[in-house]
Amino acid sequence: MPEQNGIGAYAAYLPAYALTSNSLDGTQARAGGPARSVAAFDEDSVTMAVEALREIAGGTPAGRQLILATTSAPYDGKTSAGIVHEALGLDSGVAAADLRGHRSGATALDLVLRAGAAAALADVRTPRSGAPDELAQGDAAAAFTPGDAAAVLLARAGRTAEVLDRWRLPGERHDHVWDERFTAEILVAAGREAAQQALSDAGLDAPDHVVVASSNARAAAVLRRTLHGSGEDAEVERLTGYTGAAHPGLLLAAVLDTAEPGRTVLLVSAAEGADAFVFRVGAGVRSARGGRTVREQLADREELAYGRYLRWRGLLDVQGPARPAAPSPAAPPMHRRAGWKYRLEGSRCDACGGVTTPPSRVCACCGIAGSDIAASGGAQGKVSLRDRVATVVSVTQDHLTTMPETQVAIVIADFGTGADSSGGGRLNAYATDVAPGDVTVGMRMRPAFRRLWTTDAIHNYFWKLRPWKATTNDD
Structure with missing residues (x-):
């Protein structure tokens, strides 16, 4: 080298x-x-x-x-x-x-x-x-x-x-x-x-x-x-x-x-x-x-x-909601679904081009199973959504979160392009780095890798969505 x-x-x-x-x-x-x-x-x-x-x-x-x-x-x-x-x-x-x-x-x-x-x-x-x-x-x-x-x-x-x-x-x-x-x-x-x-x-x-x-x-x-x-x-x-x-x-x-x-x-x-x-x-x-x-x-x-x-930082002990702690993730499913959990990979259907999230053997857009696609000469590939910008289509407020916040926003966002964003993959995720009341339908957001919670000495990482800010780069 x-x-x-x-x-x-x-x-x-x-x-x-x-x-x-x-x-x-x-x-x-x-x-x-x-x-x-x-x-x-x-x-x-x-x-x-x-x-x-x-x-x-x-x-x-x-x-x-x-x-x-x-x-x-x-x-x-x-x-x-x-x-x-x-x-x-x-x-x-x-x-x-x-x-x-x-x-x-x-x-x-x-x-x-x-x-x-x-x-x-x-x-x-x-x-x-x-x-x-x-x-x-x-x-x-x-x-x-x-x-x-x-x-x-x-x-x-x-x-x-x-x-x-x-x-x-x-x-x-x-x-x-x-x-x-x-x-x-x-x-x-x-x-x-x-x-x-x-x-x-x-x-x-x-x-x-x-x-x-x-x-x-x-x-x-x-x-x-x-x-x-x-x-x-x-x-x-x-x-x-x-x-x-x-x-x-x-x-x-x-x-x-x-x-x-x-x-x-x-x-x-x-x-x-x-x-x-x-x-x-x-x-x-x-x-x-x-x-x-x-x-x-x-x-x-x-x-x-x-x-x-x-x-x-956990330096102030505050009473949270009367809600059980989130379950800890297990090693085998984390390993089997690493593509989705760590890389935010969905399955892309070659028959219609739609993206299914989480990955599935059946396309969520056209309903064709992977075996049927293969029989017709097509295939189901993987595509990562982690670097794409998504559009919020639904917002819900969670007032019983076990996180150190009194309220968080849960959003459903589509990763499609153009006026019709369907078929580009969809993510149901927590919003982060934004006040829950400021999250609106139509907001543009980008995935951010975050720690969801820690239970039984296991950190559960996944992707949240944060407001998208355009990058300026001098020529």
């Missing part, structure tokens, strides 16, 4: 919600203060990884790797990247693996550059309620695939330093943090050394753009000043918080969104040591982006009330 030397495509995903105040007494947040990106109650590192990768990773060939870097994997002892692999519908010859820890984001990016892997960097941060850095920890994902359209690697360098900076024991929900004044000195020294070596190896005195990501806010600020950064990366971080393993990828994506081809970028990630990368922005950077820019997503978020955030 030829060695890759750059980034072919990239994407970033920010949840639809932002938290600007963690006041329990209703005190208003200071205008212009920090905000943190907040994953919805049905999101986790797996679902955000799918959202980031779905625009760019479809062509990952067999023999390559799919990497999920996170500090908040939904399973211990089970490869969470395998769920991402299944939802993306990748070739079974693509190996899936997890990387853990705050440094894993930079390591995953290195595997994209050196081994040709496709990588998602995704994290959900859950600091203790009222912690000093609660608004400084956020949720996000970024994804990268190899190539040279977006950026070419000029040099990289790394330093390792064993330091008790930010950690969490197995079974704990919240990070422990050592005094940042002590750990900042260690991380700044590692970051400065790695950056100097990478710049020297690249033959540069100073890059055009400097990006610094660190688990220690004090270290990040010092490194930005030392390396003469413009502070644009700090402005993004102020609106998202530190997003854990996703942070170096998120900040790099934000720079690639605006950087001109030919410019140079120094990326420094200081966590348990440091990793430094020097890139030259590629000629195809504008077309290399999947989905919307980081700044477009930042401008399109809904402000979240603190009490609602606490319910979503």
Whole structure:
């Protein structure tokens, strides 16, 4: 396999919600203060990884790797990247693996550059309620695939330093943090050394753009000043918080969104040591982006009330409806129906062209069974609806949901095209990232991979529908 030397495509995903105040007494947040990106109650590192990768990773060939870097994997002892692999519908010859820890984001990016892997960097941060850095920890994902359209690697360098900076024991929900004044000195020294070596190896005195990501806010600020950064990366971080393993990828994506081809970028990630990368922005950077820019997503978020955030994270125990918990899924049917559950595949009838969902041996449009189609020389194939836009044809409000919301919308949507949307496949699903009362007949929505619920230690993933927003991509 030829060695890759750059980034072919990239994407970033920010949840639809932002938290600007963690006041329990209703005190208003200071205008212009920090905000943190907040994953919805049905999101986790797996679902955000799918959202980031779905625009760019479809062509990952067999023999390559799919990497999920996170500090908040939904399973211990089970490869969470395998769920991402299944939802993306990748070739079974693509190996899936997890990387853990705050440094894993930079390591995953290195595997994209050196081994040709496709990588998602995704994290959900859950600091203790009222912690000093609660608004400084956020949720996000970024994804990268190899190539040279977006950026070419000029040099990289790394330093390792064993330091008790930010950690969490197995079974704990919240990070422990050592005094940042002590750990900042260690991380700044590692970051400065790695950056100097990478710049020297690249033959540069100073890059055009400097990006610094660190688990220690004090270290990040010092490194930005030392390396003469413009502070644009700090402005993004102020609106998202530190997003854990996703942070170096998120900040790099934000720079690639605006950087001109030919410019140079120094990326420094200081966590348990440091990793430094020097890139030259590629000629195809504008077309290399999947989905919307980081700044477009930042401008399109809904402000979240603190009490609602606490319910979503399970940090506030609220009495729900008198309704039994949803049953847990079983392994055999999940495996047998993986095409429908993870890839939203329907069966397409070659006799009439209609799509039946869930897949069936009998066409829901013309009523012809699969055996009859085969006898006439036709066939029933599979088609995925996960990347199509659907039109809502019916809306119902559920007031007895077991989710941490008092009300959710259940919709029926058609995936057909044109004035007559019948025959394109139909989905009965929960709406997400939208107020239930705002869902209307005729609304355009797109599938989003989400966690429905967790029962008996099993996460039940499936597809919901979220309002569709057109993607703008510069030529």
